[in-house]
Amino acid sequence: MTDIHPTAIVEDGAVLGDGVRIGPYCVIGPQAKLGANVELKSHVAVAGDTTIGAGTSIYPFASVGHQAQDLKFQGEAATLSIGEGCIIREGVTLNPGTEGGGLSTTIGNNCAFLANSHVGHDSHLGDRVVLSNNVMIAGHVDVGSNVIFGGGSAVIQFTRIGDNAFIGGLAGLENDLIPFGMVTGNRASLGGLNLVGLKRANFPREQIHALRAAYKALFESNEGTLRNRAEAIAAETADQPLVKIVTDFILEKEDRRFCTPA
Template sequence: MTNIHPTAVIEDGAVIGEGVRIGPFCVVGPQVSLGDDVELKSHVAVAGETSIGAGTSIFPFASIGHQAQDLKFRGEKATLTIGEGCIIREGVTINPGTEAGGSSTTIGDNCAFLANSHVGHDSHLGSRIILSNNVMIAGHVDVGDNVIFGGGSAVIQFARIGRNAFVGGLSGLENDLIPFGMVTGNRAKLGGLNLIGLKRANFPREQIHALRAAYRDLFESTEGTLRSRAEAIAAEMTDQPLVRTVTDFILEKDDRRFCTPGLED
């Protein structure tokens, strides 16, 4: 049963699913769509052409779908799509897209955005991602599934972060981070593989061993460039899916810089 507090403002045109709960002093804009069993605790503001998936909970003073923090924005049509089962805690800000960046921001299912974290315009986040308190994701950032961000970390515009990676608290990420990688520091340096995350994800031991060997060849060798080493490993280890995830990420674009253990490659 839908339950809307009498002090909440639901503008004409908003689509409200079954079982939605909207607490005191919330504001829901006319182009907003709330899926079944969404809960807005209190003092939540949802604006713009924003779709929120079933079962997502949003806590007080979150600002979702308001105008992108981009000085070039001129009111063009843009969207924000948030998946199912997400937790959005106090003071979180998530912005829609801009025309220059593809006009959309997207977030997958079962993500957790802890207090005062931010997702900028035109970013695309996968599923089961955790942003700890005060994490800052700039515009145009791509994040794979199962990534964890420690508190106070920051990601520069246009960065890519591969699946199952870990970004340590207070890290400043200014280059792409490979899948399964782990970085710390300001500016962030690659500290190895996210072995704890790999084990928690129940990847087979032999695949983890192959990934560790490939990591050594990628980042401890001094022969050739990072790209040439990735090409060689991809050709050699065609039957190792975790390794191919990393090499495909490196080879996908030829104009990117990557987090490395020390010197940039």
């Protein structure tokens, strides 16, 4: 059974799952789809072809699914998909896709968006991603799972960020960040591996040691290019799963620029 405050506006066509709670002064557009037990605290605006997964909570003055902040946008049909169990705090803005980026923005399960953070059009976030206050993710950004963004950090468009990475507060990231990498500074430089995250994730000690050795070979050597070193390490350490995640990320696409140590 849904619970809709009398001051809320739910337009015809909106789909509400069981147990949805919509608080005072919320506005829900006709294409919105809210899963079971979604809660909109108050003053939340949901627009466009937006799907919100079960158990997600959205706090006051969040803007979800409104038109992409892209001057090339011409009103084309685009979508925003938010996973289950997410927390979307005050003043957060989440934008749908555009024609130039595949017409969709996707967000995984159990993500947390703290106050005034932003996810731009055509970006794709994995599961358990945390955006601290005032984080800004531009359009066309790909973020893996278990990534944490420190407060006030910013990511330029078309950047890739691997699983289990950590972006320090106020960092300005303009190049791809390897899985398990940790960056600080503006412009951001690679400051080592996210060892705290690796330990919290309970990866085996021997796999972490192998990853540390691979990191040293990748970023403390001057032999060949980064891609050359990644190819060599991939051939030598095929039995190391964490190392493989990093080398696969580097080798996945050619002509990419990577965040490296200062």
